[in-house]
Amino acid sequence: MAHALWTTAAVGFCNGNAAISSGSVVASHRNAAISFGNREVEVGVMMCGGSSGAMVAWKRQQQQQQQQQLSKKKKKKGKDGGGFKRRMMEEEDVVAVVSALAGREEGAGGVVLESSEALEALKGLELERSSSSSSSSNGKKKNGHAVAAVTSAVVVVAEEEIESVTERKRRSFEIDTVTEKEMKENGFRSTRRTKLIATVGPACCKFEQLEELASAGMNVARLNMCHGTRDWHRDVIRNCRRLNAEKGYAVAVMMDTEGSEIHMGDLGGVSSAKAEEGEEWFFTVRTFEGPLPAFTIQVNYEGFAEDLKVGDELLVDGGMVQFEVVEKIGPDVKCLCTDSGLLLPRATLTFWRGGSIVREKNVMLPTISSKDWVDIDFGISEGVDFIAVSFVKSPEVIKHLKSYVKARAPDRSIGVFAKIEAFESLNCLEDIIRVSDGAMVARGDLGAQIPLEQVPSVQQAIINVCRSLNKPVIVASQLLESMIQYPTPTRAEVADISEAVRQKADALMLSGESAMGLYPQKALDVLRGVSLRMEHWCREEHHGDRYQLPELSSAPTEKISEQICNSAAQMADKLGADAIFVYTRRGYMASLLSRNRPDCPIFAFTESQNVRQRMNLQWGLIPFRLDFGEDMESNLHRTFALLKARGMMKSGDLVVAVSDISSASQTAMLQSIQVRKIP
Ligand SMILES: Nc1ncnc2c1ncn2[C@@H]1O[C@H](COP(=O)(O)OP(=O)(O)O)[C@@H](O)[C@H]1O
Numbered sequence: 297m298a299h300a301l302w303t304t305a306a307v308g309f310c311n312g313n314a315a316i317s318s319g320s321v322v323a324s325h326r327n328a329a330i331s332f333g334n335r336e337v338e339v340g341v342m343m344c345g346g347s348s349g350a351m352v353a354w355k356r357q358q359q360q361q362q363q364q365q366l367s368k369k370k371k372k373k374g375k376d377g378g379g380f381k382r383r384m385m386e387e388e389d390v391v392a393v394v395s396a397l398a399g400r401e402e403g404a405g406g407v408v409l410e411s412s413e414a415l416e417a418l419k420g421l422e423l424e425r426s427s428s429s430s431s432s433s434n435g436k437k438k439n440g441h442a443v444a445a446v447t448s449a450v451v452v453v454a455e456e457e458i459e460s461v462t463e464r465k466r467r468s469f470e471i472d473t474v475t476e477k478e479m480k481e482n483g484f485r486s487t488r489r490t491k492l493i494a495t496v497g498p499a500c501c502k503f504e505q506l507e508e509l510a511s512a513g514m515n516v517a518r519l520n521m522c523h524g525t526r527d528w529h530r531d532v533i534r535n536c537r538r539l540n541a542e543k544g545y546a547v548a549v550m551m552d553t554e555g556s557e558i559h560m561g562d563l564g565g566v567s568s569a570k571a572e573e574g575e576e577w578f579f580t581v582r583t584f585e586g587p588l589p590a591f592t593i594q595v596n597y598e599g600f601a602e603d604l605k606v607g608d609e610l611l612v613d614g615g616m617v618q619f620e621v622v623e624k625i626g627p628d629v630k631c632l633c634t635d636s637g638l639l640l641p642r643a644t645l646t647f648w649r650g651g652s653i654v655r656e657k658n659v660m661l662p663t664i665s666s667k668d669w670v671d672i673d674f675g676i677s678e679g680v681d682f683i684a685v686s687f688v689k690s691p692e693v694i695k696h697l698k699s700y701v702k703a704r705a706p707d708r709s710i711g712v713f714a715k716i717e718a719f720e721s722l723n724c725l726e727d728i729i730r731v732s733d734g735a736m737v738a739r740g741d742l743g744a745q746i747p748l749e750q751v752p753s754v755q756q757a758i759i760n761v762c763r764s765l766n767k768p769v770i771v772a773s774q775l776l777e778s779m780i781q782y783p784t785p786t787r788a789e790v791a792d793i794s795e796a797v798r799q800k801a802d803a804l805m806l807s808g809e810s811a812m813g814l815y816p817q818k819a820l821d822v823l824r825g826v827s828l829r830m831e832h833w834c835r836e837e838h839h840g841d842r843y844q845l846p847e848l849s850s851a852p853t854e855k856i857s858e859q860i861c862n863s864a865a866q867m868a869d870k871l872g873a874d875a876i877f878v879y880t881r882r883g884y885m886a887s888l889l890s891r892n893r894p895d896c897p898i899f900a901f902t903e904s905q906n907v908r909q910r911m912n913l914q915w916g917l918i919p920f921r922l923d924f925g926e927d928m929e930s931n932l933h934r935t936f937a938l939l940k941a942r943g944m945m946k947s948g949d950l951v952v953a954v955s956d957i958s959s960a961s962q963t964a965m966l967q968s969i970q971v972r973k974i975p
Pocket residue numbers: 495496497498520522523524640641642643740807808809811812
């Protein structure tokens with residue numbers, strides 16, 4: 297808005313009828329230099345004489361002029377007039393103050409706010425921005441005037457710069473809007489600890505649909521590179537970024553590689569095909585000009601016919617449809633359908649012989665194919681937060697990818713997750729997880745590689761290893777499979793989700809339910825509702841029967857941080873603390889706290905949006921973005937003030953605060969635990 301150089305906008309806090317006037321300014325409480333776009337503007341919060349309740353803020357050079365203009369407007373149009381809009385601010389915060397300014401009508405002079413809450417909000421603003429203080433407290437003399445209280449204040453901003461203020465404010469302290477809502481609705485002790493991941497597909501890829509999922513609690517959006525084009529994925533990633541930037545979410549993006557396991561082609565463009573028992577189908581590596589012949593399925597693996605033997609069982613999608621190999625005809629394999637079902641595009645294929653999975657030349661296929669490398673480059677350039685690697689069989693591939701990612705994106709932290717689904721990965725589970733940034737129990741394909749009845753115990757084993765090694769773990773696939781078609785889940789699905797929550801997995805993941813199901817939103821609602829209920833049951837109603845968490849192992853170099861976090865979590869539980877606060881640059885201390893699975897939520901403050909998004913996948917972490925101050929004390933004060941102002945915490949709440957950040961002036965890192973009551 298270039299038209300008005302200094303159209304005055306005002307935010308005031310009033311006692312009774314007092315509004316903005318040119319009444320007696322008695323002392324400056326604090327002067328804060330605020331950057332508006334390219335300019336530094338001084339904003340003053342004034343201490344006012346109790347009798348007048350007047351308030352003024354000024355731009356240094358134009359102070360007098362501003363006051364006259366404000367006063368004139370006030371006189372002319374009354375207290376609501378002159379473009380000043382009266383507005384109650386019971387529970388709103390600094391961000392809302394500035395947003396209100398940005399959203400006000402064209403030409404409106406400002407927003408007048410009332411109530412002590414609003415005053416707190418301004419104090420937050422002031423604290424955050426203050427570079428010097430000439431404050432005087434209640435009743436003390438300053439500049440020869442009696443100062444009663446901080447009863448009022450005005451912030452003057454240039455109209456054309458409001459947007460950058462909004463942006464700046466938002467960037468200096470950010471919290472996921474859904475979490476904030478949940479915290480206000482349920483009280484922050486009851487916020488959901490288990491994180492939710494939704495696979496994005498045609499059923500939920502539009503901006504509005506993603507927004508609906510985000511508001512239903514999606515913490516991470518997963519993109520399965522098996523499906524869709526890169527342009528399609530780019531649009532989704534950008535929609536997620538837009539959602540975060542415009543709506544205040546912290547949705548992370550996870551890219552899941554296709555891998556080079558054997559799978560079917562795209563069925564010639566149809567969305568599914570039914571295979572009936574007794575039918576003969578041809579599996580082939582040939583390509584066809586024009587439409588696919590009837591009863592033909594293309595396969596992506598050249599050695600397919602070579603690896604198979606007559607009599608082998610061929611399982612589609614881990615057994616959703618089953619065939620028996622009856623004949624090999626050159627590059628084609630004729631199969632008889634023995635278990636009917638729906639064939640879906642690009643479904644995985646596994647072969648079984650005498651009750652064991654067949655490992656022939658296919659075992660030599662690279663875990664990361666050449667197409668995956670191109671996808672990975674794409675993901676890095678589009679700024680994904682996580683890369684999940686399909687069919688990991690050894691730790692080497694993860695190490696290799698991690699060093700590649702570090703070289704390609706030295707300034708960003710991209711988490712590399714190992715999907716545990718290959719039979720071979722179970723022989724070196726610890727080694728794989730140790731070098732990864734997290735793991736996914738990919739039960740869909742895992743259930744096709746090991747007997748189904750072993751999947752639950754393997755799930756538990758993977759979760760245990762992850763906790764012991766301090767790696768986040770995702771439980772994925774078929775959590776609500778029936779909801780692809782129906783609006784309510786089966787009881788067994790609810791029990792399955794509850795079990796994963798009881799095992800304290802970091803995150804639960806939807807696949808087809810959100811990607812191509814009829815009820816993506818409802819499925820996420822069920823996931824959220826069941827998680828909340830089970831968490832509550834474990835925490836509040838079943839305290840004595842706490843799920844026994846496995847031993848925590850430790851890395852020698854990280855022992856001090858680990859001990860600090862373990863002690864802080866124990867202390868918080870024993871003291872019945874309301875929250876743990878952690879100030880963290882890389883998210884590491886936050887993860888060490890999270891793995892203790894304490895009773896109270898962990899408010900994790902970090903300076904980086906990237907780290908904030910990554911923390912959004914971890915159990916119990918409520919990630920905030922915050923510009924760190926000079927020292928721990930100032931960080932604590934600012935966060936207390938801001939959280940109180942936003943109605944998220946209140947005076948008297950008990951907080952255990954952990955920090956390992958050092959200020960610019962400190963050379964050594966200071967690790968500390970403090971127990972504080974919110975003032
Ligand atoms: N990007 C996409 N484009 C089209 N369909 C998708 C996409 N992502 C997922 N799907 C659909 O959702 C289903 C379930 O997703 P997922 O479990 O991730 O894949 P898969 O079935 O290949 O393991 C897929 O089979 C596919 O039909």
